[in-house]
Amino acid sequence: MLNEANRIISVYTSDTSGVCSALYELDGMSVMHDASGCNSTYNTHDEPRWYDMPSRVYLSGLSEYEAILGDESKFINDCVQTALEQNPKFIALASTPIPYMMNQDLDAIARIIGKKTNIPTFAVESNGMNSYISGASKALLKWAQYFVKKERKTRENKVKKVNIIGATPLDFPNYEVIQSIIDSVMNMGFEVNSVWSMGPLTKNMENSNIADFNLVISSVGIEVAKYLYQEFNIPYLCAIPFGESQTKAIRESILSNKEYKLDLVKNENDKKIAIIGESIYSSAIKNLLKSGTIFSLLPDIANVLDNDDVLEKGEESLENHLKDYQIVIGDPLFKHIVQKNTKFIEIPHFAFSGRIYKNNIPNLVGEKGDIWKREFDL
Numbered sequence: 001m002l003n004e005a006n007r008i009i010s011v012y013t014s015d016t017s018g019v020c021s022a023l024y025e026l027d028g029m030s031v032m033h034d035a036s037g038c039n040s041t042y043n044t045h046d047e048p049r050w051y052d053m054p055s056r057v058y059l060s061g062l063s064e065y066e067a068i069l070g071d072e073s074k075f076i077n078d079c080v081q082t083a084l085e086q087n088p089k090f091i092a093l094a095s096t097p098i099p100y101m102m103n104q105d106l107d108a109i110a111r112i113i114g115k116k117t118n119i120p121t122f123a124v125e126s127n128g129m130n131s132y133i134s135g136a137s138k139a140l141l142k143w144a145q146y147f148v149k150k151e152r153k154t155r156e157n158k159v160k161k162v163n164i165i166g167a168t169p170l171d172f173p174n175y176e177v178i179q180s181i182i183d184s185v186m187n188m189g190f191e192v193n194s195v196w197s198m199g200p201l202t203k204n205m206e207n208s209n210i211a212d213f214n215l216v217i218s219s220v221g222i223e224v225a226k227y228l229y230q231e232f233n234i235p236y237l238c239a240i241p242f243g244e245s246q247t248k249a250i251r252e253s254i255l256s257n258k259e260y261k262l263d264l265v266k267n268e269n270d271k272k273i274a275i276i277g278e279s280i281y282s283s284a285i286k287n288l289l290k291s292g293t294i295f296s297l298l299p300d301i302a303n304v305l306d307n308d309d310v311l312e313k314g315e316e317s318l319e320n321h322l323k324d325y326q327i328v329i330g331d332p333l334f335k336h337i338v339q340k341n342t343k344f345i346e347i348p349h350f351a352f353s354g355r356i357y358k359n360n361i362p363n364l365v366g367e368k369g370d371i372w373k374r375e376f377d378l
């Protein structure tokens with residue numbers, strides 16, 4: 001939670017949208033418990049797949065009458081009727097500010113709906129006031145607890161299988177980047193077992209238990225990675241293969257089964273560089289540059305930030321810190337709080353600026369990252 005109000009810059013996508021985004025392609029039914037019309041924020045700003053790929057994402061249409069009197073029967077009946085008509089694989093309920101302030105027990109409501117439909121139903125803790133990382137990570141963890149197969153089987157195949165965890169359009173709206181990460185892992189000599197949770201390899205998410213390693217490419221995937229480690233002793237690494245040297249380090253980590261965080265930064269660049277964004281993505285940029293200080297308005301639930309990195313409280317604090325840097329890398333909307341004489345390098349973040357700059361997001365995987373680095377003289 002931010003401790004300061006934003007006057008100029010945007011805010012990150014909410015946890016409620018994060019729930020729907022994480023579960024979008026998993027053949028379930030996601031229901032935001034909120035007033036009519038509020039789903040427009042999700043489908044117009046937070047979901048690039050909305051007009052190209054069908055999914056069961058619904059709004060409960062919570063009325064003032066129901067909110068005041070605490071009437072939950074309509075919500076339950078609507079969910080049950082829709083689920084029986086469409087037969088989704090699961091039902092996920094996500095709360096928003098109004099039911100959160102009402103202290104509605106969505107876990108109890110989920111149990112009632114589950115009994116009436118015989119469909120796995122769960123509530124994801126959300127309130128519309130936390131970031132997408134909170135909602136998406138909790139949603140994927142719930143899904144894993146319900147659907148990842150429980151037995152840990154031994155395999156004769158000696159080629160290591162890797163799950164890529166944390167792929168949602170909120171961090172990777174251009175699937176080209178995800179495909180490049182898949183190709184990079186395969187070029188390392190490994191087999192990609194599943195991708196959580198977008199693209200054709202989502203179909204194998206239930207078999208994530210047979211993998212040898214988990215590559216976490218966004219904070220969205222950290223709770224699932226911890227769960228798979230606890231349940232099946234599958235080690236994980238929080239990293240993205242930006243640049244050839246980082247790709248090599250990731251390969252060595254997967255082979256060794258030991259590393260949980262890459263640490264390639266050696267401050268080779270004497271320029272003061274600030275990197276703003278989600279912690280795993282920003283750490284990958286920092287490792288690519290071998291320099292920089294990360295400033296993040298998002299929680300570092302993956303615990304990948306270094307001691308010199310900063311978890312910001314809000315716009316004013318961030319603006320004051322950025323005055324000391326020659327180069328700032330981040331979403332274009334941050335440019336408005338950066339000094340005019342500061343060099344600003346744009347890397348749009350869909351969860352922050354939406355579709356405005358979607359087509360300008362660079363692909364930094366493998367040698368493309370090294371080319372980008374040279375292009376900006378970093």
